[in-house]
Amino acid sequence: MSLTYSVAFRGVEACPVEVQCALAPGLPGFSIVGLPDKAVSEAKERVRAALASMAIAFPSKKVTINLSPADLPKEGGHFDLPIALALLAELSIIPHDVILSVVSLGELSLDGKLVPVTGALPAAMTAAEEENILLCPAECGKEAAWVSGARVIAARSLGDVVRHFTGQNLITDSHPGEVITPEKTLELRDVRGQERAKRALEIAAAGRHHMLMVGPPGSGKSMLSRRLPGILPPLSAQEALETSIIHSIAGLLDEGGISRQRPFRDPHHTSSTAAIIGGGRLAKPGEVSLAHNGVLFMDELPEFPRNVLETLRQPLETGNIMVSRANAHVKYPCKFMLIAAANPCKCGYMTDAERACARVPTCGEDYMGRISGPLLDRFDLRVDVPPVSYEDLDLPANGDTSETVAQRVAGACERQSARFATHDGIRSNADIEGEALEEIAAPDAEGRDLLLRAAEKFRMSARGYHRVMRVARTIADLDHSEGVRKPHVAEAISYRINA
Structure with missing residues (x-):
């Protein structure tokens, strides 16, 4: 029996x-x-x-x-x-x-x-x-x-x-654990100067766009990235459940609690392919899946092994990853924002004539050449982060607080949620493609003319062309604009051809 x-x-x-x-x-x-x-x-x-x-x-x-x-x-x-x-x-x-x-x-x-x-x-x-x-x-x-x-x-x-x-002593049904209180986030206002990089960070948060920052050591790239969780909107109930399922498989849930804060994963540049993508003997989720609905921050991007960087290309496009092993084939979701930081060259001071090494500019070309063109093409925003002057460092904190920026980002995200309510699988401007892209993110006549001229002049790929449209749509949302106009397109192009 x-x-x-x-x-x-x-x-x-x-x-x-x-x-x-x-x-x-x-x-x-x-x-x-x-x-x-x-x-x-x-x-x-x-x-x-x-x-x-x-x-x-x-x-x-x-x-x-x-x-x-x-x-x-x-x-x-x-x-x-x-x-x-x-x-x-x-x-x-x-x-x-x-x-x-x-x-x-x-x-x-x-x-x-x-x-x-x-x-x-x-x-x-x-x-x-x-x-x-x-x-x-x-x-x-x-x-x-x-x-x-x-x-x-x-x-x-x-x-x-x-x-x-056997009915001797019945066990009562379990109840959900506590909602984990979000960790105290870092204040964006603490970053001196770098107003352009702060603006790009706000755009990335509002539309969940991938962003690359390039600048010398100590210019504030890591500081900016680590303040991103403080301006991101909380996870929706559905997103929190999706993310928690992956963390449950990885054994990362603490005492049954579920967090509404978006995950922020920052693997070291010595991480293996299995650690980033997923795998191992048990085909466990990697960092790209643990960052689902959140942020994957890769500091010192060119220092990551070339084969690790190349494996990011497919999940960045599809939002999922198939971990295939001899004894297991497991599909994990991995919709994440990729925020990366890099020095302009090995020594980091290529733009400083007094401190640069003797191999300028060859050292910079070789160093940034570790990032392949196809991967670089997948970054929506590329920002130069120049060194901060000592005068700026000596000034008191100024500019918008994280709370103020978070409110603007939340407003833009709410407009996107309302817009995509009838579009299955689209949660943010970064997800728009196909007919929906032309329907939602098409610029006005002047904006389209500017985009066409810029695409031809800077020889943008089709992917780059469409990514400019998505970023312009996010800028329009932050501007409370129903349509995408020429100034929105111009700002989006400036981030595309930068760095």
Whole structure:
């Protein structure tokens, strides 16, 4: 006789895996089949020890656990609890019919306690879609309960699970965790000078455009980038859930809380391709996916390995990444803003005649040549960040505060949300393409004439031409303008041909 039900496996869209238990006459033994890895194979020892801690005698029969589908590799400790439940049902300790509508996951310790695992949030989504109950470790309950319509039972031990399903002591349903209070953001006003770069940063935030800043060391590129979270609007409920699912798979959710602050990821330039794009033995999400609906900041961009930079080209265009490995093919979303900073050359002082090295300007060409043309073409805004004078540094803080800029950005984002309410898949001006681009971002006659002349003079690619239109639309939104006019196009072009 066998018991079959589903457990969420991995990935943003959880894969259902059926756990079947069969007791057969023969020599006592415990085997697990269905492409398990070492951690899954060791589940039999953890389950045996957990049952022994509850004074439950292990059956003196041949026990076979089948993880179906057989051709899907399984790894991790997620299957301990489903295996234990199937075995308990086969021993008639808990009723079959009750747990047939249960989706479960969780690792068992040797004393029967349930250990938290990653991926509770997508598991809850799978359970809700199938109208099943999710059973998980107590530490995962608050995280899983964020899914609307999901009934989540979070237990602390296998004994609690048995008492619940036998009606001795019912476990109350879990409730969502706390909304994480946003971290204190840095003040944009603290950056002295660099008004043009601040303006470009505001445009990037309003339309979620990719931006590259080039300037000597100490000119404020990193300072500006790290103040970007303070002017970005909070995540919508849908965006917060999408982002949290990815962070759940990566094991980054803290005590079941969900944040409405947009993620800001800043990997070091020594990061590998798998760290940036995703991968490894378990095909986990990389930095591009962890930055979904937020910002990926790459400081010292030319210092990143060339192969890492080139892998960014496809996700920047499509907004998703397929992590393909020999034993796994997982698709992760990765709609992010790429904010990059770079020195103009290896020494950083190419524009300073007194401090530049003897290889100017060849050193700058070689250094920036590490960034390929196709990748450079994907930046909507390119800004020179010159050194700040000592007089500006000595002046008191002035200019708009982060709160003031954030209000302008929020207003522009609200106008975009209203505009794209009937356009599926478009959330910001950076997403516009095809017919929608001509419908929404087409400039007036004077603006189009200016754009055509600039495109011909500076030999813009078709991608660059369309990106200018998108940036001009964002500038118009910040200007409270219904249409895109010549001044908006002119400013957008200035950021395109700069740097």
